[in-house]
Amino acid sequence: MSFTIEFQPLGIRLVCGEPFTLLEAARQAGISLRSDCGGAGICGKCAVQIFSTPNKYPPTDTEKTFFTETQLADGLRLACETIVENDLKVQVPSGSVIEGQVLQVEGSQDSIQPDPLIFQKMVRLDEANLNNLASDFTRLQQASEIKSLTANLEVLRRIPDLLRKNNWQANLIIREKELVNLTGQSLLKLLGLAVDVGSTKLACYLMNLETGEVLATKGVPNPQIAYGEDIMARLAFAIKGKDEANTLHSLLMQSINQAAAELCAQIGLSSAEITDACLVGNTAMHHFFLNLPAESLAFSPFVPAVSNSLNPLSSEIGLDAMPGSHVYAPAVIAGFVGSDHLAFLLAEGFSENNRVCLGIDIGTNTEIALQNGSRLVSVSTASGPAFEGAHIRFGMRAAPGAIEHVSIDQQGKAQIQVIGGQSPTGICGSGILDAVSEMRRLGILNHRGRMDKSAPGIRLDDQGKPYFILAESDRQITLSQNDIDQILLAKGAIRAGIDVLMDYLKVKPEEIQEVLIAGAFGSYMRPEHAMRIGMLPEIPLGRVRAVGNAAGAGARMMLISKTIREKAEKLAKRVEYLELTVYPEFSMFYARGIQA
Amino acid sequence: MSFTIEFQPLGIRLVCGEPFTLLEAARQAGISLRSDCGGAGICGKCAVQIFSTPNKYPPTDTEKTFFTETQLADGLRLACETIVENDLKVQVPSGSVIEGQVLQVEGSQDSIQPDPLIFQKMVRLDEANLNNLASDFTRLQQASEIKSLTANLEVLRRIPDLLRKNNWQANLIIREKELVNLTGQSLLKLLGLAVDVGSTKLACYLMNLETGEVLATKGVPNPQIAYGEDIMARLAFAIKGKDEANTLHSLLMQSINQAAAELCAQIGLSSAEITDACLVGNTAMHHFFLNLPAESLAFSPFVPAVSNSLNPLSSEIGLDAMPGSHVYAPAVIAGFVGSDHLAFLLAEGFSENNRVCLGIDIGTNTEIALQNGSRLVSVSTASGPAFEGAHIRFGMRAAPGAIEHVSIDQQGKAQIQVIGGQSPTGICGSGILDAVSEMRRLGILNHRGRMDKSAPGIRLDDQGKPYFILAESDRQITLSQNDIDQILLAKGAIRAGIDVLMDYLKVKPEEIQEVLIAGAFGSYMRPEHAMRIGMLPEIPLGRVRAVGNAAGAGARMMLISKTIREKAEKLAKRVEYLELTVYPEFSMFYARGIQA
Secondary structure (H helix, E strand, C coil): CCEEEEEECCCEEEEECCCEEHHHHHHHCCCCECCCCCCCCCCCCCEEEEECCCCCCCCCHHHHHHCCHHHHHCCEEECCCCEECCCEEEECCHHHECCCCCCCCCECCCCCCCECCEEEEEEECCCCECCECCCHHHHHHHHHCCCCCEECHHHHCCHHHHHHHCCCEEEEEEECCEEEEEECCCCCCCEEEEEEECCCEEEEEEEECCCCCEEEEEEEECHHHHHCCCHHHHHHHHCCCHHHHHHHHHHHHHHHHHHHHHHHHHCCCCHHHEEEEEEEECHHHHHHHHCCCCHHHHCCCCCCCCCCCECCEHHHHCCCCCCCCEEEECCCCECCECHHHHHHHHHCCCCCCCCCEEEEECCCCEEEEEEECCEEEEEEECCCCHHHCCCCCCECCCCCCEEEEEEECCCCCEEEEECCCCCCCEECHHHHHHHHHHHHHCCCECCCCCECCCCCCEEECCCCCEEEEEEECCCEEEEEHHHHHHHHHHHHHHHHHHHHHHHHCCCCHHHCCEEEEEHHHHHHCCHHHHHHCCCCCCCCHHHEEEEECHHHHHHHHHHHEHHHHHHHHHHHHHCEECCHHHCCCHHHHHHHHCCC | CCEEEEEECCCEEEEECCCEEHHHHHHHCCCCECCCCCCCCCCCCCEEEEECCCCCCCCCHHHHHHCCHHHHHCCEEECCCCEECCCEEEECCHHHECCCCCCCCCECCCCCCCECCEEEEEEECCCCECCECCCHHHHHHHHHCCCCCEECHHHHCCHHHHHHHCCCEEEEEEECCEEEEEECCCCCCCEEEEEEECCCEEEEEEEECCCCCEEEEEEEECHHHHHCCCHHHHHHHHCCCHHHHHHHHHHHHHHHHHHHHHHHHHCCCCHHHEEEEEEEECHHHHHHHHCCCCHHHHCCCCCCCCCCCECCEHHHHCCCCCCCCEEEECCCCECCECHHHHHHHHHCCCCCCCCCEEEEECCCCEEEEEEECCEEEEEEECCCCHHHCCCCCCECCCCCCEEEEEEECCCCCEEEEECCCCCCCEECHHHHHHHHHHHHHCCCECCCCCECCCCCCEEECCCCCEEEEEEECCCEEEEEHHHHHHHHHHHHHHHHHHHHHHHHCCCCHHHCCEEEEEHHHHHHCCHHHHHHCCCCCCCCHHHEEEEECHHHHHHHHHHHEHHHHHHHHHHHHHCEECCHHHCCCHHHHHHHHCCC
16 A cells, blocks of 8 residues: 655655554654644644545544634644545645745845835815815815826725815825825825745735835745646646636635735735735736636647736736725736746846846746847746656755755765755755766766666665665655656756757857846756756856846836836837747757757 | 695696595596506506505505515505505506606707717637737737727636637727727627616617617606605715615616616617717716715715716626726716706707807706807706696696696686697696796786786685686696795796806897707797796797707717717816805895796
8 A cells, every 4th residue: 555645835745655644744754744732633733734525534523623614624634633544635834834934035136216106195175165166086186286187986986985084185096197096194105015926836025115125025835736736737727617717816816815914914004005016927827817718828829818918906806905906917928938937037137238148937837038139039848847846756846854955976975955954855956956967977877867777876676676865864865767857858848948049049058148047946056067967058157147036026126116117018029939849940959958 | 634646757746635546546647557457456557666664555465466575575566456545655667657658858969970989890810820829819909900909807808718719700899999898790780878867867868879870769767766856855865875875876777777778679689789878967866877975965065076077887887788888977067067967068069159158957956058258157056846847736747638838818717738638637847837927917926926816717715825727627727826936936046047147257138149948848838938937038039949858969979979078078178167156146136036
């Protein structure tokens, strides 16, 4: 008997041989679940959400005392009370983990001048009397000194009462020339929300629109993971019907709303004071948060329903914010090149200069942009989730307990570096990259990527298949031939994308002045190893730069600046999308790219 | 024992001395209720709605077979089954009346060139393929040849499915540069709805926007009458709370929606094909149909919440029309000078020339405009409902059975003319005007408006009070001193308004080139009598012209023409509102005006 427990959002899979409690399973997987009472069912801290349809885990009496009926129906259970003996997917809420998960929300520092669309203006109106019979809104327009000030009917309906209750004074919240709301007194801060909606993670930033200050940040898991780890699985679910599509949309908005509410609470305010928002994401996420139909993204030729920028009311997409406020959803480039890519390019100054520059955002789909003079071309390549730890036996995301760096000596012994410094529970993308690079350097892998069964550090399993030992302290962590194959396919896809772009724009590797790598993987990755295994072409190391969550930085910049939004509009029109599958030399580049 | 039954929307009151069925009461009041079975409770045709709180008329078993529980709860009863012995207000549905009620929807003929905001355009798109990866909306924009075409999120959400189901063809419904909707095939007709929302009556016009043809018209009673015949009573109800305000709004929209649905059905189409609408009304009606708060209209200084023109989505005001379509609500001038007045001025060419012209729309509030050169000034005067038959013992609206004209001979015998030629059931405004004018001519009334008890035609009641007999065939119809007083107050208010305007703009009566009188009363009224009793100044008779429902005509013009809407916007800015109550000479003019 053997079954697998998958812990989300960490992406850790534990293969088990015997039934035991989820609390024990989490321990074995290296996840530090809270358990103040030591698993006695008293403290209620080890809450987890299990996904099992139909639910094979009826709540115990103890669980009934900790959870409401709705929570139980949603799969909430105590890890210490739940005994598992079959395959199971478990969501670990961040509140149940002792150290918290590493969910990167940083990015390049924004250093732009705030230039927000939203401003507030306190006005005092002349009271209506028989000698001044203008309508309330007309007098408000006059007081605002914006003659062509407009307002939606919903806002107009609220003006008379507020004016009279507030002694003919009002604080106007204006978006360019639209009165989005009015309040009794000036807002302490004009709050804005920027969100980078990733497939795995939602990076949320609460900002002061007037100062450009980031007031609070929060990274939360994308709750859609319960409906599929990769985008295609979620698209497949969404296109089943309206209800399914609405479920994915609502889940997303609930998480964003909750994160935003928590961010606002941190500074003693509420979501109703969020006056503007900017949401970016890959094209599927963009369609999910706007609740646009996703059918056209699920089938070839994978075109978006809408690609231009939109400014819906926050209420139209279910975002909790100030009534009457809008959301800015920047343009997407193509079916697999979203507004997060646009935000990345914007944050890294692609709109500012014409240098020869390569931008890479590695994920299940890796977006790559190459700029040469006035031309800027983007591709998307299906690199798969190997660098995020998926489809790798001991793979996991960059979280505490993950092996992030590996070096191997002549005896085939691995030296490892673990995030958080603890004993390792798995290996993340940068660690795998190092390991493959080192194995190649030492000849443990040949140029076709096959393991040499007689090489140092290689052992053979029961069926005579080779594997490499990375660690064997508390838990043995190994790499199999299959793991290596996954990594080679991933890096081959990325390299093929880069090669196509260089071919298309007639750029030679040495001409590339800068290589910018976004995301967590980019921050941990060692460029020399990426070049050694051929994921990147040979470029002077000093030209490679990790830019963190550049998409989030771009979203923040667009949030606080009208000028930057205008640049984004122009940039979106300038970016040329190139479809790899119809590029004649793509197959050749790919075949070459997957070699070790 | 004596009690009064009031029949709406005809405005007929019947004073009863003994209990009898509503069917019988209606007969006595001259209302021809349908009654195919002769009052046996079999045909169910004499349905009426009674307003009685709490409802003192429990449904009979017979009524339970004709009405649903909801209908019974709404007060629907059979007139033949309901025996009345107390004061009661009854609404007579038009379907229960044999001849239908005279609800004028005509007006000046529109003879303008259609220039609608809405147009439709059939497009065929290039199918998405790997060599044409633009988003659905981008390709639709290109096919529309309107580069900056916009669309609301709700419409964007529907594009992909329609395009794919319709083989990449679509019929675009465009409002200037906004895609309001798209359909599989061209619409047969681009339908538009114009409504003159009167306090008493809703005049609805279904139009072909492309040809300007009026396809169907319908006048229905304003259902808010159940909450008060005059505007102040309805405002008093609306300001009780949100629920009450919503009730008045919903009732209005239900009636408009039902009328519109019937108009569409007449030409084999449905309300969902109404692509544009224009609604006008006095300022209270304007606030009710937009569901704007009415508090500021209910108390001095009576200012509107909003006076400028608005273009809400039809869904925002609950109008059943094509999803995504808008409604044009033209500007109002002041608290008691609405967009119906603007429409009247527009229809009668006040925006076109600078002639000296007086426009009057007589109602409970009478709006009067005087143009002199480039100046155009409007006032509203509280003339009361006497000319609509209210507060007059035998008063009724201009409907079959109403005495519309009266002449009196030297013997004090009245010659009458009755609408529909039948025996008279009451007297409407034009008839009362004639009667007062004739009585004054013959000295039956003195200059202070008192009846001469010894004059021919005058009789005295039990208490020695004089009254004048107009008719005494089936039913005796008389005028009392109180009736005369009501008329003198009404005409005095109107004349004072005219005098203030002439004084303010320094216009002498003989300089007025044209007098335009709107509404049903204007059509029946004899100008010479209006001048004889001093309601109008002495102006050559040929200069006085009845213009019917000019507000409806103006609404129709604005519905079908962008150019006319632009004129309306300019006209609204040009009209100067003058508040009578602060005009120094108003009291003097009023005191002079109410003399007979």
